[in-house]
Amino acid sequence: MSHVFHRDPRKALPLAVKGKGISIIDADGKCYLDASGGAAVSCLGHGHPRITDAIIRQARELEYAHTSFFTTRAAEELADYLAERAPGTLNHLYFVSGGSEAVEAALKLARQYYLEIGQPSRHRFIARRQSYHGNTLGALAIGGNAWRREPFQPLLIEAHHVSPCYAYRELLDGESGQDYVARLAAELEQNILELGPETVAGFVAETVVGATLGAVPPVADYFRHIRAVCDKYGVLLIQDEVMSGMGRTGYLFACEEDGIVPDIVAIAKGLGGGYQPIGAILVADHIYKAVVEGSGFFQHGHTYLAHAIACAAALEVQKTIEEEDLLSNVRARGEQLDQLLRAELAQHPHVGDIRGRGLLRGLEIVKSRETKAPFDPSRRIHARIKSEAMSRGLMTYPMGGTIDGRRGDHVMLAPPFICTAEDIAQIADLLAQSIDAATQAEG
Secondary structure (H helix, E strand, O other): OOOOOOOOOOOOOOOEEEEEEOEEEEOOOOEEEEOOHHHHOOOOOEOOHHHHHHHHHHHHHOOOOOOOOOOOHHHHHHHHHHHHHOOOOEEEEEEEOOHHHHHHHHHHHHHHHHHHOOOOOOOEEEEEOOOOOOOOHHHHHHOOOHHHHHHHHHHOOOOEEEOOOOHHHHOOOOOOHHHHHHHHHHHHHHHHHHHOHHHEEEEEEEOOEOOOOOOEOOOOOHHHHHHHHHHHOOOEEEEEOOOOOOOOOOOOOHHHHHOOOOOEEEEOHHHOOOOOOOEEEEEEHHHHHHHHHOOOOOOOOOOOOOOHHHHHHHHHHHHHHHHOOHHHHHHHHHHHHHHHHHHHHOOOOOEEEEEEEOOEEEEEEOOOOOOOOOOOHHHOHHHHHHHHHHHOOEEOEEEEOOOOOOOOEEEEEOOOOOOOHHHHHHHHHHHHHHHHHHHHHHO
16 A cells, blocks of 8 residues: 555555656556657657756755745856746746646735825725636636636635637627637736726636647637736736646747747646656746835745756756757647647547647537537546546547536646657547547447
């Protein structure tokens, strides 16, 4: 019996003993293609010598220094590197240990910002249904993942939710993309007005919705409309790029493709590529200035902020992505993956939608492609796809509750940026086999 309190203590997991390239090998010698990067984390795959060497160098030099006493060269260099490449005035970075911490820090900073500028009534946050922003209580509260929120509802802060930009199910018959995003922006504006603009601090959204909806990108110029509404009422736009950022969509920051600049961006996962736990928020000049010229400090902190080894690893990950031009590979392999998935599965009776950007791709699984009716949740189709894929040596990221937290299934892919054309072909083939096997008994 394991003494590790696993996520699902009733389930026996294979023992991972080695990682190499885009594969993980278990104790029995079985090799698994990591087509999901774990949870869209391992952007450079496993065992990359540049990153492991950087970790060793930093550990030999200085492993840890508390941020109330010191800064470190690793943290300063990583902040400089990212600020130089970030859009707009996102020039200041606050380093944490992961995505949930990053979102939590963003919420607290937004609240403090309004205290600093003399608008203390702004304390409410609006997000979207079927979103996910992390598992700490603040991040869970603003998230719209009903299944994750439900057990902890009594502990959660006030939060408000509007419709996601989920065209596959929520675009009306005969409605254009432009009309759809205008309707969504109007819904946000109405929600702000109902709450009282003077009470709303921020609107939080994933640039590309990740695990809860399955790689759903925004329609048309959705975020331009949202940015305009936020500006109209003095509301901060906080974009969660924990999963979609740091090159996953083919752009270092996913919001670049949408041509807008948020006030705060949360990043993690691909920042350190899984080699060390690290996340961050990028903060616009006007927010940073308000704090510096006001109280003078951010009233927040964790023990492992800006951890030296984590920052050194993340810097080497980011340098590797740039120097090896891996964003070009993400775009090329992402287009290849999309084409192969459509060639193999677009007419599959149980594949309703194929979507995503770059190397963040999702497929919505349905009982009927014609009606979009989902499978009965008791069938747990997503879990069956995962099991069939694992049996074939393929790691995927399936989830249930796609539609409303209970109904709906999807599977997501997020392979490493280093994958080849041959890798992508194998991933698409094995996934098609897995979906066939998981759904064939359903008719």
